[in-house]
Amino acid sequence: MPRAIEPNHHAYGRHVGLLVQQLAALPGIGQKSAERLAQHLLDCSEEEAAALAHAILDVRRTIRRCSVCHNLTEQETCDICLDSRRDQGLVCIVEQPRDLLALEATGTFGGVYHVLGGRIAPLSGVGPDDLNLATLIRRVKSGKIRELVMATNPTLEGDGTALYIVNLLADEPVKITRLARGIATGSVLEFANREMLSDALKGRQSF
Amino acid sequence: MAAEKGTALILRVTDFSETSRIVVMFSREHGRFSALAKGGRRLKGPFESSLDLLSTCDVVFLKKASSGLDLLTEARLVHRFRPEPNQLNALYAGYYVAELILGLTEDYDPHPEIYDEAQKLLESLADASNLSIKLTRFELIMLRECGQLPDFETCMACGAELTEGRLFGFWPGQGGMICPACQREDYSQIPVHAGTAQLLRRMASNENTAWSRLIPSPQQVKELRAVMLAAVTHTLGKRPNTLKLLRFQ
Numbered sequence: 471m472p473r474a475i476e477p478n479h480h481a482y483g484r485h486v487g488l489l490v491q492q493l494a495a496l497p498g499i500g501q502k503s504a505e506r507l508a509q510h511l512l513d514c515s516e517e518e519a520a521a522l523a524h525a526i527l528d529v530r531r532t533i534r535r536c537s538v539c540h541n542l543t544e545q546e547t548c549d550i551c552l553d554s555r556r557d558q559g560l561v562c563i564v565e566q567p568r569d570l571l572a573l574e575a576t577g578t579f580g581g582v583y584h585v586l587g588g589r590i591a592p593l594s595g596v597g598p599d600d601l602n603l604a605t606l607i608r609r610v611k612s613g614k615i616r617e618l619v620m621a622t623n624p625t626l627e628g629d630g631t632a633l634y635i636v637n638l639l640a641d642e643p644v645k646i647t648r649l650a651r652g653i654a655t656g657s658v659l660e661f662a663n664r665e666m667l668s669d670a671l672k673g674r675q676s677f
Numbered sequence: 678m679a680a681e682k683g684t685a686l687i688l689r690v691t692d693f694s695e696t697s698r699i700v701v702m703f704s705r706e707h708g709r710f711s712a713l714a715k716g717g718r719r720l721k722g723p724f725e726s727s728l729d730l731l732s733t734c735d736v737v738f739l740k741k742a743s744s745g746l747d748l749l750t751e752a753r754l755v756h757r758f759r760p761e762p763n764q765l766n767a768l769y770a771g772y773y774v775a776e777l778i779l780g781l782t783e784d785y786d787p788h789p790e791i792y793d794e795a796q797k798l799l800e801s802l803a804d805a806s807n808l809s810i811k812l813t814r815f816e817l818i819m820l821r822e823c824g825q826l827p828d829f830e831t832c833m834a835c836g837a838e839l840t841e842g843r844l845f846g847f848w849p850g851q852g853g854m855i856c857p858a859c860q861r862e863d864y865s866q867i868p869v870h871a872g873t874a875q876l877l878r879r880m881a882s883n884e885n886t887a888w889s890r891l892i893p894s895p896q897q898v899k900e901l902r903a904v905m906l907a908a909v910t911h912t913l914g915k916r917p918n919t920l921k922l923l924r925f926q
Binding site: 497595664 | 729768771918919
């Protein structure tokens with residue numbers, strides 16, 4: 471792995487060094503990729519570079535959390551929460567906004583969402599108080615929610631977070647379901663792993 | 678770089694990039710080690726979604742000669758941690774096992790006894806009963822293996838054997854108990870009744886006694902937990918995160 475160069479010691483000067491340092495701090499970008507991106511920005515026109523800089527600043531200035539579901543939005547309330555064609559009584563609980571995007575991409579869910587902002591992970595110092603649970607409880611207590619769909623990641627911590635929420639809402643008159651698990655459509659049984667087959671058998675449905 | 682093999686318990690999984698993960702594992706043969714699992718976030722590939730917290734996997738990894746991360750090349754799930762359904766306490770107890778191993782062991786320092794006991798404890802959490810006894814036993818083994826087991830036999834101040842007296846004190850800073858005659862107000866000690874002290878001695882002993890059948894009274898559970906929290910906090914240098922969530926009856 472190439473060593474990071476101090477901004478002041480970069481061959482093209484301090485400004486390029488700072489740019490490389492900032493780019494290398496982005497997820498998935500190493501020192502070499504940062505150098506390549508910086509080289510590209512040096513080659514492009516001033517307008518193109520300004521457009522990128524403005525886009526980054528605009529995102530930081532305009533994007534906020536939806537006051538209802540904590541999704542990312544430009545307004546006080548996101549388009550999904552405001553959409554009157556959606557079933558406001560059906561709420562899907564996800565860990566992150568990117569999970570919401572993945573579910574939206576299917577085009578099959580007609581309800582609304584609630585973004586927790588993470589999962590309970592005590593080993594990383596994330597507890598229930600760090601998640602958007604107070605607003606979820608408020609939404610449930612409003613009596614407008616009929617069903618909650620747990621769509622936390624199917625990991626030990628994701629399942630643990632779902633179980634915590636189920637216990638938290640045990641006394642509320644709301645139906646709680648979770649996403650099905652098992653084999654993917656289009657795959658073959660021969661190559662499905664033991665866990666997938668086991669989950670599929672446990673969650674079998676009537677025709 | 679030679680490929681190493683082993684069976685390992687997964688203690689921590691951190692997303693590293695779009696598709697890769699850093700996994701901290703604990704194996705019987707190699708102790709605790711960290712490895713990069715390239716493609717570890719993908720469903721398909723050499724890991725088959727086996728890289729989950731507290732899962733046990735057969736792993737193949739390339740050990741780096743330098744101080745960098747090892748490279749995990751294969752992982753096949755042996756079994757997944759399945760706490761008692763709908764019992765958050767059993768789940769948190771599993772997290773606590775991972776936190777203790779992460780905090781009290783060193784890289785490439787094998788502790789077969791810790792590995793075996795951790796596996797037994799995780800398996801036993803399919804039934805969340807008698808959690809205080811199960812966890813206390815594991816904590817005592819962890820402390821013994823890292824050379825920090827408190828002395829429950831003799832007084833830390835006068836050296837006398839703790840055979841007489843009804844109420845002793847546990848002094849975490851000194852690593853043991855104080856007899857009634859030596860107790861002073863300025864010692865930061867935790868009161869421990871003779872029955873609890875006896876329980877601690879039995880559970881800390883190497884002999885394979887039937888400790889799992891011990892049923893402590895609510896008062897003894899309270900004292901056991903106070904002693905173990907103090908001892909573990911003193912050794913770790915901080916209060917374990919997971920204990921905030923665990924509830925003992």
